[in-house]
Amino acid sequence: MKGIQVKFSISWLKYLKQFRGEKILSQALRMFRLHSIPFSTLLGNMFNVMELHQAKFTFPIVASVASKNLGLTREILRRGHEVAVHGFKHVNYAYITERQQDDDVGKALDTFKALGIQVYGFRAPYNVYTEDTPKLVEKYGFLWDIGIGYNPKYRSGTSPFRVQIDDHESSFVCIPLNRLSDDFMIDIQGFSSRQMETKLKHVIKGASEKGGVFMFDLHPIRMGQPKYVNVLNSVVEYGTALNGWFPTVTEAVNYWSKHGKWKHDAPFCCLLTGDIDNFSFFDYIQRLF
Numbered sequence: 099m100k101g102i103q104v105k106f107s108i109s110w111l112k113y114l115k116q117f118r119g120e121k122i123l124s125q126a127l128r129m130f131r132l133h134s135i136p137f138s139t140l141l142g143n144m145f146n147v148m149e150l151h152q153a154k155f156t157f158p159i160v161a162s163v164a165s166k167n168l169g170l171t172r173e174i175l176r177r178g179h180e181v182a183v184h185g186f187k188h189v190n191y192a193y194i195t196e197r198q199q200d201d202d203v204g205k206a207l208d209t210f211k212a213l214g215i216q217v218y219g220f221r222a223p224y225n226v227y228t229e230d231t232p233k234l235v236e237k238y239g240f241l242w243d244i245g246i247g248y249n250p251k252y253r254s255g256t257s258p259f260r261v262q263i264d265d266h267e268s269s270f271v272c273i274p275l276n277r278l279s280d281d282f283m284i285d286i287q288g289f290s291s292r293q294m295e296t297k298l299k300h301v302i303k304g305a306s307e308k309g310g311v312f313m314f315d316l317h318p319i320r321m322g323q324p325k326y327v328n329v330l331n332s333v334v335e336y337g338t339a340l341n342g343w344f345p346t347v348t349e350a351v352n353y354w355s356k357h358g359k360w361k362h363d364a365p366f367c368c369l370l371t372g373d374i375d376n377f378s379f380f381d382y383i384q385r386l387f
C-alpha cells in the first residue's frame with residue numbers, strides 16, 4: 099500500500115515539474131521530505147514536550163483537511179490543546195472576492211460544527227487579510243483572531259487589542275503575532291536550530307521583563323521533527339522557569355477579558371500556535387489542484 103502511495107506521489111511530482119515549473123517542484127520535494135515522518139508522530143512529539151511543562155498549544159487547521167483527518171484533529175483536543183479555523187481551503191484571501199471569502203469562512207465553520215469540534219478563533223491562510231476579512235471574523239462570531247496581529251503595525255505590541263470596523267471596535271480580540279515563525283527563522287534567515295533557540299529565548303527573556311502577551315507561529319510539520327522539538331522543549335522550559343503562562347488562546351483571552359491580567363499573576367503570557375495546512379503529503383498535493 100505504501101509502495102503504491104510513493105509511486106503515485108512521484109508521478110504527481112513529475113506532473114508538477116512538467117506543468118508548474120521548478121519552484122513548485124522544489125517546494126513539493128521539501129514537503130515530501132517533511133511528511134516522511136507521519137503527522138501523528140510529529141504531533142505526539144510536541145504533545146510530550148508540552149505535557150512535560152504543562153503548557154498548551156493552539157492549532158489553526160484548514161477545515162477541509164481536518165475533516166479528512168478527524169482522528170488526529172480529535173486527538174489534539176483530547177490532549178488538552180485547542181483547534182481553530184484556518185479557512186475551509188488554504189487559499190489566499192487577497193485573490194478571491196468578499197463573497198468567496200464569506201463562503202470559505204462559513205463553510206469552514208459548518209465543517210467543524212458537523213465534526214463536533216468546538217472552535218472559537220480564526221487565522222486567515224497565509225495571514226493574508228483584506229479589508230473585508232475582519233468584518234467576516236465578526237459576522238461569524240469568533241471570540242478571537244490571531245492573524246491580524248501579524249501586520250507590522252501590531253506585530254511588536256504586547257497587549258491583546260481590538261481593531262476598528264467601520265464605526266465601532268471589533269467584538270473579537272486580536273493578539274500581536276511575533277515575526278519569529280519557523281518559516282521566517284529557517285527559510286528566510288537560514289537559522290540553525292541552535293540559533294532559533296537563542297532567538298526565541300531572547301524574546302521570552304524580554305517578555306518576562308516587559309510583561310504582556312507574546313505569540314509565535316510554529317508549524318508542527320517542522321517543530322514536531324526531532325531536531326526542532328528539542329528547540330521547543332528548551333524554549334518552553336526556559337519560559338516556564340521564568341513563571342510565564344502558556345495556555346491555549348481561548349483560555350488566555352477569557353482570563354484576560356475577565357481579570358485584565360494573567361493567571362497566577364504570571365509576569366507574561368506566551369501563546370504557542372502552529373497552523374496545520376496538511377496532515378499528509380497527499381493533502382498537500384490535493385491542495386495544488
Ligand SMILES: [Zn+2]
Pocket residue numbers: 184188223224373374375
Ligand atoms: Zn497556513
